[in-house]
Amino acid sequence: MKSYLSLQVNGRQRDDAVSGNLLLVDYLREVVGLTGTKIGCDGGECGLCTVLIDGKAQHSCLTLAATCNGKSVETIESLGDGGRLSAIQRGFHEKLGAQCGFCTPGMVMAAEGLLRENPEPDEETIRTEMASNICRCTGYVKIIEAVQFAVEELKSKKEAA
Amino acid sequence: MENMPEFTLHRPDTAEEAAKLKASDDSSRYLAGGTDMIVNVRRGIEAPETMIDLTAIGEITQIAVDGDGLRIGAGVKLADLCVHADIVAKYPAIAQAAASVAGPTHRSYGTIGGNLCLDTRCLFYNQSQWWRESNNFCLKHKGEVCHVAPGGKRCFAAFSGDVAPALMVYGAEVDLVGPGGERTIPLPDLYRNDGMDHLTLEKDELLVSIRLPAPPAGSLSAYEKSRIRGSIDFPLAGCAVLLTSDGGQLSELQIALTAVNPFPQMVKGTDDFVGKPLDDEALDAIRDIVRTQAKPMRTTTVRPWYRRRVVGALARKLVMRLASV
Structure with missing residues (x-):
């Protein structure tokens, strides 16, 4: 039995008929065609599939698409503006926060969720608030630096404005 | 998967x-x-x-003042629970326990009701279908033999929710709604010592809210857990303590444990320490009764003897820390 799903994906309204057992990550990748969100452990352990639901980081591999009815879902594709990288994306680029790059979409979305709630986190807060995301290359140091870079860039942008 | x-x-x-x-x-x-x-x-x-899916039920997502205490909807997210002003101020063990569940992303959508009704966990159970099948499954699901205790016919999978012991030390009760109506029971009565079937919920019954009485006047409380990874992990052993102390003597002591038995449990015999000086000997005795009542089995990659030792050490440390404030 399919149910009616009406939601916003990256700011665009969508209406679809989805099966009850369709996972949000499969909906995003297979139905909407947004493959930036990756599948890692498939069990909520690695954080790779992190997206924002109503502004909060959530695992799309453990969320049923039908439960997102009426909500706003944001994926990695929502960041950046016409080819210009967002502050967090620039941080990962400048500070070499991505090595193999596999964890990066989840890391960036977790950082996005964190900075919206707390625009100036200290290092300890960045570490604890991004603890749901696992990276096997960087040892996290470069990822923390990437987020700190974004914090500074957003701060100076705010001061300039 | x-x-x-x-x-x-x-x-x-x-x-x-x-x-x-x-x-x-x-x-x-x-x-x-x-x-x-x-x-x-x-x-x-x-x-x-x-x-x-219970996420569309608005009535179970609120934290409300209820007489002198609080009523927490079962659908309240753990992330909201651990920053709620009344919980942080009056029930710190609950805030600490909720903040220690899994990682921040899990807490943003994991609920308190889910943490209380969490299935028991075991090395031989929480595995892929392929892994379990290659091991001839286990007693808890589809199999004949318990790989933890092959001689017996009991399941020892451990209850691994963090928040239950923290709620227990404050005397929490839970409201249940079923096809036959509503009832309210003390939280410890929600559980039984059976890894296979550890919840006493009647068929189709739903946990809808948690009632907390006002904390005892002047009481101090805390929760701490031991885990393999500091970032995201279930407890190897978890301990909540609530005490009231008066000039080096305890006037109340409540200790509750998780992850060291198929059910979260109140430690028995803590009243024996009330009204007596809290010296090193008493602290050692508190540690020892905790170790005696914790019965961890080989359900995690970490050996049971370690979990038994660490749960006693956690209890001793928390009592010492809270009593010396």
Whole structure:
């Protein structure tokens, strides 16, 4: 039995008929065609599939698409503006926060969720608030630096404005 | 991980309707945050033909003042629980326990009700279908033999929720709604010492809220857990302590444990320490009664003797820290 799903994906309204057992990550990748969100452990352990639901980081591999009815879902594709990288994306680029790059979409979305709630986190807060995301290359140091870079860039942008 | 099995999803907007829908199919399961339930469905541990999603039930998502205490809806997210001003100020052990569950992303959609009704966990149970099948399954699910204690016919899977012991030391009760009506029971009565079937919920019953009385005047409380990874992990052993002390003597002591038995438990015999000086000898004795009542089995990669030792050490440390404030 399919149910009616009406939601916003990256700011665009969508209406679809989805099966009850369709996972949000499969909906995003297979139905909407947004493959930036990756599948890692498939069990909520690695954080790779992190997206924002109503502004909060959530695992799309453990969320049923039908439960997102009426909500706003944001994926990695929502960041950046016409080819210009967002502050967090620039941080990962400048500070070499991505090595193999596999964890990066989840890391960036977790950082996005964190900075919206707390625009100036200290290092300890960045570490604890991004603890749901696992990276096997960087040892996290470069990822923390990437987020700190974004914090500074957003701060100076705010001061300039 | 395996593909999602087929099931029908219902999204009721009241608890009563949820209980009614649940009763319509024997295989049905409730679904709240899904941080554990969806994992179990994908591993073939749960195979429901009907799932009842509880996230559309608005009435169970509030924290409200209730007389002198609080009433916490079962759908309250752990992330909201650990920063709620009244919880942080009056029930710090609950805030600390909620903040220690899994990682921040899990807490943003995992619920308090789900953490209380969490399935018991075991090295031989929380594995893929393929892994369990190659091991001839286990007593808890589809198998004949318990790989933890092969001689017996009991399941020792450990209850691994963090928040239950923290709620217990404050004397929490839970409200349950079922097809037969509503009832309220003390939280410890929600559990039984059986890893196979550790919840005393009647068939189709739903936990809708938690009632907390006012904390004892002048009491101090805390929760701490031991785990393999500091970032995301279930407890190897968890301990909540509430005490009231007066000039080096205890006037109240409550200790509750998790992850060292198939059920979260109040430690018995803590009253014996009330009205006596809290010296090193008493602290050692508190540690020892905790170790005696904790019965961890080989359900994690960490050896049981370590979990038994560490749970006693946690209790001793928390009592010492709280009493010396």
